[in-house]
Amino acid sequence: MTEQGSAPAVEKQQLQQALEHEGPEPVVADVFARLAIELHDADGLDETVDAVVRFALQAEACTYAGVVLSAPGGWEIGAVTDPVVTKIYTEQLDTGEGPLIVALTGGTTVHVDDVAAETRWPAWRDRLTSYGVGSVLHVPMWSGDRTLGVLSLYNGQPHAFDADDEAIAHILARHASVAVASARDGESMTAAVDARKLVGQAMGILMERFGLDEARAFEILKRYSQHTNTKLRDVAQQLIDTRKLPQ
Numbered sequence: 001m002t003e004q005g006s007a008p009a010v011e012k013q014q015l016q017q018a019l020e021h022e023g024p025e026p027v028v029a030d031v032f033a034r035l036a037i038e039l040h041d042a043d044g045l046d047e048t049v050d051a052v053v054r055f056a057l058q059a060e061a062c063t064y065a066g067v068v069l070s071a072p073g074g075w076e077i078g079a080v081t082d083p084v085v086t087k088i089y090t091e092q093l094d095t096g097e098g099p100l101i102v103a104l105t106g107g108t109t110v111h112v113d114d115v116a117a118e119t120r121w122p123a124w125r126d127r128l129t130s131y132g133v134g135s136v137l138h139v140p141m142w143s144g145d146r147t148l149g150v151l152s153l154y155n156g157q158p159h160a161f162d163a164d165d166e167a168i169a170h171i172l173a174r175h176a177s178v179a180v181a182s183a184r185d186g187e188s189m190t191a192a193v194d195a196r197k198l199v200g201q202a203m204g205i206l207m208e209r210f211g212l213d214e215a216r217a218f219e220i221l222k223r224y225s226q227h228t229n230t231k232l233r234d235v236a237q238q239l240i241d242t243r244k245l246p247q
Helices: 013-024 025-041 045-059 083-095 099-106 122-130 163-210 214-227 230-244
Strands: 064-071 075-080 111-112 135-143 146-157
Touching: 013 163, 045 064, 045 075, 045 146, 045 163, 075 083, 083 122, 083 146, 099 111, 099 135, 099 146, 099 163, 135 163, 146 163, 163 214, 163 230, 214 230
Parallel strands: none
Antiparallel strands: 064 075, 064 146, 111 135, 135 146
C-alpha cells in the first residue's frame, strides 16, 4: 500500500463526548468532514482505502482495521493496518466461512462481541483467539444496491465495541463507500482514456504502413482482437511494442 499523509487526528474520546451530547449524526458535519476532505484529496483507490483504515484506528476503539472490496469474480483485500488482518481475511476468503463472509455476501453488519465465546465458527474463533483478538465488527460498504465491500474493526479485548462505536463505524463506512466508488469511477475513466490512446496510436501505425483509412485500421485491430480472444487495448499495445500484430 502506498503511504500518503496521515488520517485526521481524531481521538475516540472526543467523538464519544460529542456523541453523548448530540448523538452520532451531528458528528458527520464536524469531525467526519475532515475525513471527507482527506478522502477527496486521496490519489487513487489504494490511497483512499488506506485513509479509511488509518482514520478508523483513531476514531474507533479498535486495535486493527481493514477493508475488503468487491473485485471481478470475488473479493480482494483493499487495505489493512496490520499483517494479522491480512491473515484473518485470507483465511476466511479461502475457506468461505466466518463473519466476514456473512457481511460480504449478506450485506449485513456482523458484531462478534466476545470472540472466545463465539459458537457459529469454531475454527475461526480458535484462530482469532490465538491472534489475541477479542472483539470484531464488520460493517458493509454499499454502492447503490450492491455491496461494495466491508470495513472491519478488531480489538484485543472482548466487549470493546458499544452502540456508539457501531454508529461511528456506519458513518465511516458511508463516507468510505462514496469515496471508493468515486475513486473506482476515476480509475475506470483513466483506463478508458488510456485504452483509446493506445488504440489510436496502433491505428496510426497501420494507416501509415498500409495506407489505410481510420475505419479500416480499426476493423483490422478489432478482427485480431476477436480472433485471438485478446482485449483490443492489448492487441494495440502489442502492435505498438513489436510493430507486429498477434499471430
